[in-house]
Amino acid sequence: MKKCYLLPFVAAAAACSGQQQEKPNVIIVLADDLGCGDISALGSTVLDTPNLDRMCSEGLNLTDAHSAAPTSTPSRYSIMTGQYPWRNKDAEILAGDANLLIREDQPTLAGMMRDAGYTTAVIGKWHLGLGAGQIDWNKEITPNPNSIGFDYSYIIAATVDRVPTVYVENGLVPGLDPSDPLYVDYNENFPGEPTALTNPELMRMKWSQGHSCSVVNGIPRIGYQKGGKSAYWNDEEMAYVFLDKVKGFISDNKDRPFFLYYGLHEPHVPRTPHSDFAGKSGLGPRGDVVLEADWCVGQLLDYLDEMGLSENTIVIFSSDNGPVLDDGYVDEAAEKWAEHDFKPALPYRGGKYSLFDGGTHIPFFVRWTGHIEPESVSDALISQMDLYASLAALTGQEVPEGLDSQNHLDVFLGKSSQGREDLVLGSTGKLTYRLGDWHLIPPFEGPAVDMTDTETGNSDSWALYNQGKDIHEDRDLASEYPEKVMEMRERLNAAVEGYYSY
Helix, strand or coil: CCCCCCCCHHHHHHHCCCCCCCCCEEEEEEECCCCHHHCHHHCCCCCCCHHHHHHHHCCEEEEEEECCCCCHHHHHHHHHHCCCHHHCCCCCCCCCCCCCCCCCCCCCHHHHHHHCCCEEEEEEECCCCCCCCCCCCCCCCCCCHHHHCCCEEEEECCCCCECCCEEEECCECCCCCCCCCCEEECCCCCCCCCECCCCHHHCCCCECCCCCCEEECCEECECEEECCHHHECCHHHHHHHHHHHHHHHHHHCCCCCEEEEEECCCCCCCCCCCCCCCCCCCCHHHHHHHHHHHHHHHHHHHHHHHCCCHHHEEEEEEECCCCCCCCCECCCHHHHHHHCCCCCCCCCCCCCCCCCHHHCECCEEEECCCCCCCCEEEEEEEEHHHHHHHHHHHHCCCCCCCCCCCCCHHHHCCCCCCCCCEEEEEECCEEEEEECCEEEECCECCCCECCCCCECCCECCCEEEECCCCCCCCCCCCCCCHHHHHHHHHHHHHHCCCCCCC
């Protein structure tokens, strides 16, 4: 790791020009399905991402950082709760009408930051559920993010390819017309309502698999929806809507410590770039929305500079899991990347949904102007889940017993290269295990390649890779190192005792 420095906590705040508060603001920016190979600073040869490159060059690049799982809901659950997602059997990809996955009495990152004196907000993609029981979208939905530690929330309930296609602000759907109530169902369609199968002429975007239900804004979605048309989001405007809310929250709270969780919706499907970015990448809609996400990060950094907050704001950028190309829509993503003989998970194998390293190996940058030395690099093994305990240490809060999060504040701030010794990766049932450079994948049933054309890592035998020598996991060493397989298997079983056995 390159030499970095960090001013002592109180002295750091005092040194910030024009800043009176002693607690640094904290912003977590979480992209959706972005891979390391999507970022030019990390080796992309097909995209130029100057603002993410700026995050990397102006701060710390953690090169062995991981989401807790290779899919959205479980990895976001672990960030918010500091727990492995496999401890909650329901922590899998949620439907758009799923109930809140986190108990109201459960410790959360947002609640901890609020207890530390921070004003807290979540803006953007949520995908952790809402309400309890059947949701009435026409009334206040409780519980919601405000119930578990956020002072303000402006979110989409799940993903942009799932209904309902509306925003939810502090538990209420803004813009609803009472004479046209909104209804959502994930089991059956509403009588007479068109779908992608019955009315294909309504579609301006074709689906490849899984997205054949209600058509909203010309885009076929997962799930069925009726009414609520006055509240529908505009897909192409979403990035701008979220960014305006982000700037508004920062402006309103510039004179007091704040914690912001900013969930980008890019480059998740459906990829609908704003006209400012459409056609700009030469790689189709997926490339265009990566450029859009990159621009959003640049706008955030510029706004912090403009407001004089950069020296008192820690900005953390990452992605919820590895990347995917064809994830249910015909948008030429796979073909465009194939033309360049490149995959967005590179240099790692697999991608979203995969047991291979590319499922959870994600970009991770930390910028704190004046406190983390620019162009710092660390190869410490780290998990997004560790943000809970690490930010608790930063703010002087106690970590509740029973969490899996570890305090690696010194790693996140460039003072240490000593990260985790080991890490369990995955969610309900399909788990892999990292021990130092070694990665152990148990045998699992299933196809070797899934519907998204991603290598799954499923096989009928144990697989072992040394990522220090084989970053792409091309050489299975299980037969050469049976004692290492046995050691890691025993350690994995000890870690998941009471939940799973391998």
